[in-house]
Amino acid sequence: xxxxxxxxxxxxxxxxxxxxxxxxxxxxxxxxxxxxxxxxxxxxxxxxxxxxxxxxxxxxxxxxxxxxxxxxxxxxxxxxxxxxxxxxxxxxxxxxxxxxxxxxxxxxxxxxxxxxxxxxxxxxxxxxxxxxxxxxxxxxxxxxxxxxxxxxxxxxxxxxxxxxxxxxxxxxxxxxxxxxxxxxxxxxxxxxxxxxxxxxxxxxxxxxxxxxxxxxxxxxxxxxxxxxxxxxxxxxxxxxxxxxxxxxxxxxxxxxxxxxxxxx
Numbered sequence: 001x002x003x004x005x006x007x008x009x010x011x012x013x014x015x016x017x018x019x020x021x022x023x024x025x026x027x028x029x030x031x032x033x034x035x036x037x038x039x040x041x042x043x044x045x046x047x048x049x050x051x052x053x054x055x056x057x058x059x060x061x062x063x064x065x066x067x068x069x070x071x072x073x074x075x076x077x078x079x080x081x082x083x084x085x086x087x088x089x090x091x092x093x094x095x096x097x098x099x100x101x102x103x104x105x106x107x108x109x110x111x112x113x114x115x116x117x118x119x120x121x122x123x124x125x126x127x128x129x130x131x132x133x134x135x136x137x138x139x140x141x142x143x144x145x146x147x148x149x150x151x152x153x154x155x156x157x158x159x160x161x162x163x164x165x166x167x168x169x170x171x172x173x174x175x176x177x178x179x180x181x182x183x184x185x186x187x188x189x190x191x192x193x194x195x196x197x198x199x200x201x202x203x204x205x206x207x208x209x210x211x212x213x214x215x216x217x218x219x220x221x222x223x224x225x226x227x228x229x230x231x232x233x234x235x236x237x238x239x240x241x242x243x244x245x246x247x248x249x250x251x252x253x254x255x256x257x258x259x260x261x262x263x264x
Contacts, residue, residue: 011169011184019180020049027164027176027223028137032234034152040128042152046145049178050135055145057153059125074120076112078104080129080142087134087179104129107142110191110201116156125155136178137165139189143201144227151235159193161200162227166190166216168208173215175223188213190220194228 012018028049037043040056063069080100115125129142140163147161165177167187177187186208191201
């Protein structure tokens with residue numbers, strides 16, 4: 001049904017508009033919401049268009065399996081689960097599903113060089129990803145949400161990791177693909193670290209011509225900088241809200257400590 005539906009919809013019309021009304025390089029709307037979830041140290045609901053994920057971070061804490069403990073750094077554990085109603089596909093995916101294990105492995109390998117794990121030897125940092133809704137760009141949404149959740153949990157990062165998907169329809173490059181576009185065009189996911197100007201991840205499941213790849217890669221780097229500004233602004237708003245809450249409900253000595261930190 002998905003293939004039939006996508007073939008009936010024009011990916012890019014003569015007016016330069018895509019199936020959802022966006023231009024070629026236009027990103028979907030982003031909504032970021034910080035919340036408290038159980039025992040998690042930080043939780044973020046990251047919505048990119050109609051794709052929505054809830055990412056929770058727990059740790060650092062003592063590793064559950066001592067045989068897997070690293071004496072000189074923390075280990076990162078990533079678990080992904082998908083809500084049964086998240087997509088039109090009625091197949092129930094369990095934790096042992098190959099697709100989910102690959103997604104978790106990709107997220108883990110992306111953040112291992114970014115998280116300063118050497119500061120927490122013999123410990124574990126858990127990243128739990130719950131996919132609420134899917135409409136393309138699932139991996140970028142998971143990575144962007146995990147970046148914010150780790151930062152909100154106070155885990156030191158060498159840089160933000162900002163990810164986006166790009167593809168090519170005929171000779172036209174597209175950014176931030178939805179499900180119909182991902183099913184129709186060859187695409188690549190790129191995760192960049194904007195401040196250090198390094199690439200954290202490049203992955204693709206379809207063939208892409210080298211000339212098209214170069215153009216999409218440059219567009220993805222520029223899009224990563226846009227995402228970085230959005231994510232940084234959301235984190236700054238949360239930090240300011242926490243400072244206001246602490247100042248309004250804390251003792252004078254604590255308030256002074258908060259102001260000292262704010263000046264650094």
